[in-house]
Amino acid sequence: MADPRKLFHLGFEVMALVAYHIPRWLVSATKIWLYEDKKGNWTLVRHMRVQMKRHMPSVWQRSGIPRPPNPDHTAAQGPGGVWIPVVPEDLIVGEINTFARDRNIASISIPGYWIHKDEKLPFESPPFPGEKIFYLCHGGGYVTETAHPKGAASTILKDFLRNSSSLSLRRTFAIEYRLCSPGEPGKGSVFPFPTALIDALVGYLYLIKLGFSEEDIIIIGDSAGGNLALALTRYLLSNKEQQPKLPRIPSALVLLSPWTDLSSQFVDNPGPQSSLTINAERDWLVPINSGYVRSSAEVFLGGRPEHIELAYRNPYISPASPVLLGLTPDSPTRTISFKGFPKTFIDNGGFESFCDQIRLLGDAMVEDLGEEAVAYNEVDGATHDYLTVDWHDPDRTDTSKKILKWLGL
Numbered sequence: 001m002a003d004p005r006k007l008f009h010l011g012f013e014v015m016a017l018v019a020y021h022i023p024r025w026l027v028s029a030t031k032i033w034l035y036e037d038k039k040g041n042w043t044l045v046r047h048m049r050v051q052m053k054r055h056m057p058s059v060w061q062r063s064g065i066p067r068p069p070n071p072d073h074t075a076a077q078g079p080g081g082v083w084i085p086v087v088p089e090d091l092i093v094g095e096i097n098t099f100a101r102d103r104n105i106a107s108i109s110i111p112g113y114w115i116h117k118d119e120k121l122p123f124e125s126p127p128f129p130g131e132k133i134f135y136l137c138h139g140g141g142y143v144t145e146t147a148h149p150k151g152a153a154s155t156i157l158k159d160f161l162r163n164s165s166s167l168s169l170r171r172t173f174a175i176e177y178r179l180c181s182p183g184e185p186g187k188g189s190v191f192p193f194p195t196a197l198i199d200a201l202v203g204y205l206y207l208i209k210l211g212f213s214e215e216d217i218i219i220i221g222d223s224a225g226g227n228l229a230l231a232l233t234r235y236l237l238s239n240k241e242q243q244p245k246l247p248r249i250p251s252a253l254v255l256l257s258p259w260t261d262l263s264s265q266f267v268d269n270p271g272p273q274s275s276l277t278i279n280a281e282r283d284w285l286v287p288i289n290s291g292y293v294r295s296s297a298e299v300f301l302g303g304r305p306e307h308i309e310l311a312y313r314n315p316y317i318s319p320a321s322p323v324l325l326g327l328t329p330d331s332p333t334r335t336i337s338f339k340g341f342p343k344t345f346i347d348n349g350g351f352e353s354f355c356d357q358i359r360l361l362g363d364a365m366v367e368d369l370g371e372e373a374v375a376y377n378e379v380d381g382a383t384h385d386y387l388t389v390d391w392h393d394p395d396r397t398d399t400s401k402k403i404l405k406w407l408g409l
Helices: 004-036 044-063 094-102 154-163 195-210 224-239 292-301 355-369 395-407
Strands: 081-084 110-116 132-137 169-175 217-222 252-256 343-349 374-379
Touching: 004 044, 081 195, 094 195, 094 224, 110 154, 110 195, 132 154, 132 195, 132 224, 154 169, 154 217, 154 395, 169 195, 195 217, 195 224, 217 224, 224 252, 252 395, 343 355, 343 395, 355 374, 374 395
Parallel strands: 132 169, 132 217, 217 252, 252 343, 343 374
Antiparallel strands: 081 110, 110 169
16 A cells, blocks of 8 residues: 555655645746747757756655666566676776775676667677677666666667668667775775776677677767767776786767766856856756765765865866866966877767766877867767767757767767
8 A cells, every 4th residue: 555645745846846846837938938948949848858857856755655676787678678798807907906905895796788779680790891889888877777778778779770871880889887886884884986897898898709890899988888988998008008908998979968076176166157157947957066966976985085086086987177278377288188089079068067078088199199180079069978868859869860970870
C-alpha cells in the first residue's frame, strides 16, 4: 500500500506546479521570446520541457518516491551488452597510477554497449577495412546516467547512425564506467577520480584489441563525458613515452557541452554577464551554485575538503581551469597545453550554464592546435547537452549532421 504521506506530498507538488511554477515559467518564456531568442525557435513547448526537466528531479527527491535505477557497471543488460576485460596493471602509470594506488582503485571488468545500424552484424565482430567507430563516454556529472542503449546519451549515437550515409560508420560503442558516490563519513567517496579514467582506458583498449586502429576511433563525450574524453586523451598522450605499450591517441574528439572546470571558480561571485547569471532560467541544468553540480564535483574529487584543490590545478580534472590557463592574478602564467591533441569538435549551447568555461576551452585548444584542427560550434538558444533530448530539434539534428560532415561521415 502506498505511503499516504508520500501521496500527500506528491499532491502538494502537483498543486504548486499548477498554481505557482507554470505561471512563473510562462512569464520567463515571454521574456526569452521578446528579448533573448535570436534564432526564433524557442517555442513554448521547449521552454516548458526545459523547466520540467530541471524541476522534476527535486520533486521526486522531496516526495521520497523511488525512481527506477539506471543500469550500471554491475551488469551488462540486454542486446549489445558485453563484458570488457581489465587493463593490465603495467598500463596504468604516472600520476594516474599514484592516485589509483593512494585511493585503492583497480581496474575491473565492466560492461560496454554496442549499437548497430545493421542488426545482422554480429556484436564484437572485427572491423572491416576503413571502418570508423564512435566511442562514447556518457555524461551525468560522474554520479548518474548510463551507457545503456536506452539511456539519454545513446540518443546521440543513434542520431549519428541515422543521419550518416557513409558505409564507413555502421556501429558505435559506449563504456559503462563506474559512477562515484558518497562514502561513509570520514572515508571519502566510492569510485572517485581516477576510476572513470581507468574504465575509459579499458574500453579504448578493448576496441584496439578487437582490431580497430587508433586512426579509426573517434571519442565522443557529452557533459562529464567530455571531461572524461579529454582526460583519456591527455593520459594516452602524456604517458606514451613512459609506457610504449599504450595505444596512440584517437583520430578525433567530439566534445558536446563538456564540463571543463570542476572547481568553483565560475561559481563564486559570477558577474552580471556570466553565463551562470544570464542562463540561470534558460538552461535545464540546475544552477551550478545550487548545490547539485558542486556536490557531484566534490564526490568525484574524493569527498574530502582537502581534495577540492585538485579541481583548480589538475589538468585531468579541470582542463579549462582559469588557474591552469593563467587567467587569475595569483596564477598569471598558463601551465596547461593541448599540443599534440587530435582534431576536435567542440559544441556549446548558447543558453547553457557551462557556456563560459566551454568558450575558454575552445580558445585554448585553438591557440595550441590552430583553427584548422578545432571546430567550435555555439548554438544560440540551445541548452546544456541538447543533443540528448528529442524536443531540441532542429538544433539537435542540425548539429549532428554538421559533426558528421566535419568528420567526413
